[in-house]
Each structure stands twice: as C-alpha cells, then as structure tokens.
Amino acid sequence: MVDRRGLSGWLDGPGASSGAQAYPGERLGRPQSGPGSVGRFGRRLGALFIDWALASVIAYGLLRPLHWGSFAPLAVLLVMNVLLIGTAGSTLGQRIVGLAVVRMDGGPAGPARALVRAVLLCIVLPALVWDRDQRGMHDRLAGTLLVRR
Numbered sequence: 001m002v003d004r005r006g007l008s009g010w011l012d013g014p015g016a017s018s019g020a021q022a023y024p025g026e027r028l029g030r031p032q033s034g035p036g037s038v039g040r041f042g043r044r045l046g047a048l049f050i051d052w053a054l055a056s057v058i059a060y061g062l063l064r065p066l067h068w069g070s071f072a073p074l075a076v077l078l079v080m081n082v083l084l085i086g087t088a089g090s091t092l093g094q095r096i097v098g099l100a101v102v103r104m105d106g107g108p109a110g111p112a113r114a115l116v117r118a119v120l121l122c123i124v125l126p127a128l129v130w131d132r133d134q135r136g137m138h139d140r141l142a143g144t145l146l147v148r149r
Contacts, residue, residue: 024134028104030147036106038134039099039146050093055080074122081118086111090149098149101139109144117142 021027025038052073058080059072084091089108090100101109101117109117120126120138127136139145 021132024132025145026133028133028145030133030145033148035148037148039148041134043097043099043148044146047091047093047097047099050096051077051080051091054092078118078122081121082111082114085109085117086114094146095149099146100149101144101146104143104145109142113142113144117144 023032024040026032028038031037055076056073059076063072063076080091085101086109088095089102094100101114103109103113117138120141121136123138126138126141130136131140135145
C-alpha cells in the first residue's frame with residue numbers, strides 16, 4: 001500500500017532531505033510561530049471562505065445581468081487575487097485572518113507571481129496538494145509562500 005511518506009519525494013523536489021522537521025517552514029528558514037511563519041490550514045481555509053463569499057456577492061451584483069452563470073464568482077475571485085495580491089500582498093480574506101503572500105525571499109509577490117498563483121488556485125487541484133511546509137502546489141509553482149503577518 002502506498003502512503004503519503006512514499007510519495008513525498010516528488011512533492012519535496014530534488015535534493016530534499018529525508019529528515020524530519022519540527023514544524024512547517026523550518027527548512028525554509030521561517031519561524032515556528034508569529035509573523036513570518038507559514039500560514040496554517042485553518043487560516044488559509046478561513047481566508048478562502050471569506051474571499052469566495054465576497055466574490056460571490058460581487059458576481060451576483062455585477063455580473064448576473066451578463067449571464068455568466070456559475071463561472072462568475074470564479075472569474076471575480078481570479079481578478080481579486082491578481083489585483084490585491086499583486087498590489088497589496090493579500091486578499092481581503094487573507095488580511096482579515098492575518099496572512100500575506102510573499103516571494104520566497106520575503107519580498108512582495110508582485111503582479112506576475114500573483115497572476116500565476118491565482119490561475120493555479122482557480123484550477124483548484126494545485127491548491128489541494130501541498131508539501132511538508134504546507135505550501136500548495138500553486139504557491140510552489142508561483143514561487144510564493146503564504147505567511148502570517
């Protein structure tokens with residue numbers, strides 16, 4: 001039977017050590033808790049729920065007359081992510097729960113990384129697959145990290 005430990009090599013990338021780490025983000029040089037630490041699943045889920053609710057309200061109010069159907073909230077979520085992460089470093093939901101998206105070196109994500117991250121987030125699958133540092137595939141491919149503020 002195959003378990004998560006058997007599959008971790010392809011998620012962690014080449015040259016990843018097989019040693020255990022004490023907390024998510026340790027091998028990235030991030031603190032265990034407080035500002036700069038890796039955003040945990042509960043906060044991430046809360047932020048996504050807030051952003052999805054806001055996108056749904058905006059889509060219903062603005063795009064319903066255009067008959068976009070069920071893709072309208074997803075389109076609004078994509079635009080919100082690109083604009084807000086690209087300029088302010090976090091969406092409204094992320095800001096409310098105390099998270100921010102940064103590059104791996106700690107700098108702002110910027111518009112290009114925000115676009116890659118948002119497109120992959122809207123595909124959903126990459127966001128559901130994460131590594132031992134709790135970085136979703138969308139964050140890994142965009143070269144970003146969701147951290148506590």
